[in-house]
Amino acid sequence: MKRINLKLNVILLTILAMFAAMNSYSQQTREEIPAKYKWNLTDLYASDEAWRDAVESLTLKLDEVEQFKGTLTKSASNLLKALEFNTELSKEASKIYLYAGMNSDLDTRDMKYNGMKQELQSLFSNFGAKAAFIQPEILAADWETIEGFLKEEPKLEIYRMGLENMFRTKAHTLSEAEERIMALSGMVGSVPQAVYGTFSNAEMPKPEVTLSDGSTIAIGSAEYGRYRASSNRADRETVFNAYWNNFAKFKASYGEMLYGNVKSDIFNARARHYDSSLEASLYPNNIPAEVYHSLVDNVNENLPAFHRYLKIKQRMMGVDTLKYLDLYAPVVKDVDLKYSYDEATTLILEALKPLGKEYVSTVEKAVDERWIDVYPTPGKRSGAYSNGAFYDGHPFILLNYNDLYDDVSTLAHELGHTMQSYFSNKTQPYPTADYETFVAEVASTFNEVLLFNYMIDRVEDDDVKLSILMEWLDRFKGTLFRQTQFAEFELKIHEEAEKGKPLTGDEFSEIYADIVNRYYGHKEGVCHVDDYMHMEWAYIPHFYYNFYVYQYSTSFTASISLAEKVMSGDKQALDNYIEFLSAGGSDYPIELLKKAGVDMTSTEPFEKTIASMNKVMDEIEKILDKKEKE
Incomplete structure (x- = not known):
């Protein structure tokens, strides 16, 4: 399967505003935000029902991979058919996962889409186990045979890079049975990250603090990002103390999560004979x-x-x-660099002109055609990312825009x-x-x-x-x-x-x-x-x-x-x-x-x-x- 890429930004979790009151969008629900500032996920599938149909169609195709077993290195055409089959499956799988994942990111509290992601993870893991024969079977041949296939069948050329790298890493490829186990292990190897994401974004209790103006607020990641940029040092002290001491209450649990992830990395490294x-x-x-x-x-x-x-x-x-x-x-008094999202897009389009007309016109399309989900809403995944996994369509960007210059830079x-x-x-x-x-x-x-x-x-x-x-x-x-x-x-x-x-x-x-x-x-x-x-x-x-x-x-x-x-x-x-x-x-x-x-x-x-x-x-x-x- 093609790797599902989430391009995360430099300050993944904390691109948020200085004061909540200065930006009403930070308090709005998704329904209250104009459509032009939200993703149009119908570019992927028209509805959840259409997504479900795509999943069922893909599921029926997955078992077909076993028809290629024992045939891969018998001819150039056999190898091509197997690789093209994998390409088409991977393309559709990326699109399916993207729809579930991005819907989940819009409200991490909604277990429906989280469940859809888990369903796909299990599905893909099972497919990986069935397809575990592919790499060992190709590597059982010598490179001269594969090189001959590449010369014989021009359509194989687009797979050259992957095939060459496969042979370069041959020492770290296991037997078919072992590769099957490694694929199945993905079902448990991703658990620490999943637990971390759910707990941190949806379930971790928020401590309450009273600020210098007498207001009482609950401090989660969004509030921490906002108030750590406050010009009032006493408020910053209050927020930092509450936020980080709250983390300390769950030190043991966070330790188990991270250690579980480290052990998963070590397992994979040792199983594949890396030092x-x-x-x-x-x-x-x-x-x-x-x-x-x-x-x-x-x-x-x-x-x-x-x-x-x-x-x-x-x-x-x-x-x-x-x-x-x-x-x-802020380090400069009386300078409040704030830009609305529309002002930000204008600035960026001007700044990017040295990169040429096609570059700039495509950025305009991203803004106008709803490739970008702009504002923070309750339950929305914090931070920002760009996802380019929709090969036959267009990339998507998630933001939590709060009008700071820092947000302009993040965009x-x-x-x-x-x-x-x-x-x-x-x-x-x-x-x-x-x-x-x-x-x-x-x-x-x-x-x-x-x-x-x-x-x-x-x-x-x-x-x-x-x-x-x-x-x-x-x-x-x-x-x-x-x-x-x-x-x-x-x-x-x-x-x-x-x-x-x-x-x-x-x-x-x-x-x-x-x-x-x-x-x-x-x-x-x-x-x-x-x-x-x-x-x-x-x-x-x-x-x-x-x-x-x-x-x-x-x-x-x-x-x-x-x-x-x-x-x-x-x-x-x-x-x-x-x-x-x-x-x-x-x-x-x-x-x-x-x-x-x-x-x-x-x-x-x-x-x-x-x-x-x-x-x-x-x-x-x-x-x-x-x-x-x-």
């Missing part, structure tokens, strides 16, 4: 483990640059001690994912249309770079310029340093578990405390990290995605390098970039980026990113010095 969970995650995409380790090492060596950022934030806020709870608060980010899916699906045959996360975040961050440069070039007021510069600097914090902080934590907990150490909520908190305190210079007095923040690991859904987060950081460095070339007016750089967006999974991620113009096995992208960050900080300090002299 580690990290290798098992990276090797199928031909990404050297050194890329991961190099990222962590480079970020740790450049923590002084991060600490410089934190000291600038302290200076701008005018506080004696910068605290972790200050990191999302630009998700449109980057959407456009990569659009170009890949349009250009590539289905077997090579899907692309890996390692390259996915390049397209999204690239759009953020264009938006930042568009905005900063048109702002003259120093306070507004400072606000936008700091927002962009916050992206370096959130994408390069924070995501690498998560990546280091994820690596550490897997390494500890692989040594045989059992992990509980207490151990996770201890490991996280060591990393977060080091990154934020807690002991050096750069930024004070309260003890309750040691529970933050329980808040991050990415830890259930098998070494996912490091790719945000690597992609950020790649996008900085590529965007500079395109913005310089280099037409060849633009052509290379559009070709990159259109390449899908037609080559390995490292090679696709090399063709686009950036070598991720070198230190150059990281060095350019740190230089860019320092340039922004130089500009901020220049404006601050000027203002202090006035």
